[in-house]
Amino acid sequence: MQTQQKTLDEVLDLAAVQFKVPRQSLSPDDDFFKKLGIDSLQALSLLTRLEQHFNIELPDYEMQGVSDFRTLAERIQTRL
Amino acid sequence: MLLGRNSRRYALFLVCCRFHGMKQFDGQALSWTIKDRVIELALHREPCNEIGSQCLEELEQFTAALPDLEQSAHSLILFSTLDCGFCAGADLRELYRRSQEMKKNDAIAGVRNFLERIHQVMNTLDASPLPTIAAVHGIVFGGGLELALTCDLIIADKTARFCFPELRLGLIPGFGGIPRLKRDLGNAVVRDLLLTGRSFNANKAQQIGLVSQVVGEGEALRVARATAAQMGKFDRNTTAAAKKFIKPIPYDDFRQEIEIFCELFSQPAVEAGLKKFVESANAQPYLP
Numbered sequence: 081m082q083t084q085q086k087t088l089d090e091v092l093d094l095a096a097v098q099f100k101v102p103r104q105s106l107s108p109d110d111d112f113f114k115k116l117g118i119d120s121l122q123a124l125s126l127l128t129r130l131e132q133h134f135n136i137e138l139p140d141y142e143m144q145g146v147s148d149f150r151t152l153a154e155r156i157q158t159r160l
Numbered sequence: 161m162l163l164g165r166n167s168r169r170y171a172l173f174l175v176c177c178r179f180h181g182m183k184q185f186d187g188q189a190l191s192w193t194i195k196d197r198v199i200e201l202a203l204h205r206e207p208c209n210e211i212g213s214q215c216l217e218e219l220e221q222f223t224a225a226l227p228d229l230e231q232s233a234h235s236l237i238l239f240s241t242l243d244c245g246f247c248a249g250a251d252l253r254e255l256y257r258r259s260q261e262m263k264k265n266d267a268i269a270g271v272r273n274f275l276e277r278i279h280q281v282m283n284t285l286d287a288s289p290l291p292t293i294a295a296v297h298g299i300v301f302g303g304g305l306e307l308a309l310t311c312d313l314i315i316a317d318k319t320a321r322f323c324f325p326e327l328r329l330g331l332i333p334g335f336g337g338i339p340r341l342k343r344d345l346g347n348a349v350v351r352d353l354l355l356t357g358r359s360f361n362a363n364k365a366q367q368i369g370l371v372s373q374v375v376g377e378g379e380a381l382r383v384a385r386a387t388a389a390q391m392g393k394f395d396r397n398t399t400a401a402a403k404k405f406i407k408p409i410p411y412d413d414f415r416q417e418i419e420i421f422c423e424l425f426s427q428p429a430v431e432a433g434l435k436k437f438v439e440s441a442n443a444q445p446y447l448p
């Protein structure tokens with residue numbers, strides 16, 4: 081199983097690619113809705129990409145209230 | 161959503177269809193054309209093809225023209241030209257706004273009328289003798305998923321995400337979704353999708369039998385066209401007979417669904433749920 085740090089790094093990499101922002105502009109504790117300027121539908125597109133990348137299923141109700149990359153990575157880590 | 165159709169305009173349209181055919185149409189919510197003997201119905205109403213009164217009216221125009229179109233085509237493909245996805249479902253903002261303008265009983269009657277009309281559209285698509293394909297990507301939620309479920313095949317690109325979020329509004333899917341899901345999938349899967357209201361990706365959708373092919377991003381329409389070309393090789397009467405045999409239309413369940421929906425719609429929880437959705441400043445209003 082990969083480390084939580086590696087999961088977090090990959091989440092940040094994927095978010096940067098998905099929303100076309102420089103990777104170095106994203107930090108683990110950023111509110112991704114605000115930082116990326118995305119709405120809930122766009123957040124679901126990120127969720128889809130994360131599920132594919134990590135080969136997991138992450139029910140979106142587990143994402144309720146999650147808005148920072150670190151917590152998102154923690155939720156993913158529990159499914160790896 | 162709750163207003164009646166513009167009956168004069170609609171009657172004129174029907175006359176035009178009957179006497180002149182309607183091989184091509186470009187409306188506010190959708191367009192259609194015939195390309196390589198395939199009818200292509202494109203949804204293109206911002207923000208995400210929400211099904212409100214305008215979309216319904218144009219869908220009715222399409223189904224009125226469909227018998228004539230079917231004579232010149234061997235297949236039908238539904239798709240969206242919008243980046244956000246296939247369709248986000250019923251136009252809840254229009255539903256809320258119009259229901260606020262009416263007395264409760266009038267609002268319920270308006271909803272019933274809308275449901276009767278959209279069911280007529282969905283049933284016509286479902287019963288088409290031609291093979292039908294929904295080529296989907298991105299958001300395929302609620303009524304959008306119900307529209308896709310009328311098709312014989314769903315081809316999804318890997319960005320597609322499916323969901324029945326209605327229960328969080330205090331409603332059930334109202335466009336024939338539950339009976340069609342029951343027809344196509346196992347009951348345990350249907351319960352999971354409905355009772356959790358969770359969304360799921362294209363791979364999961366294929367795993368449970370909802371989606372026939374998962375393709376790369378932006379490839380759904382191309383693959384749908386190739387699939388339509390393959391299906392078009394077969395004798396159309398044989399295809400129609402096979403469809404009728406393997407894809408029964410659950411009309412009795414649809415009647416029951418409309419009754420349950422209208423009963424639920426009369427409950428205060430629904431108005432509160434719609435109000436919360438429409439007025440929400442939450443960044444995640446679509447998450448169940």
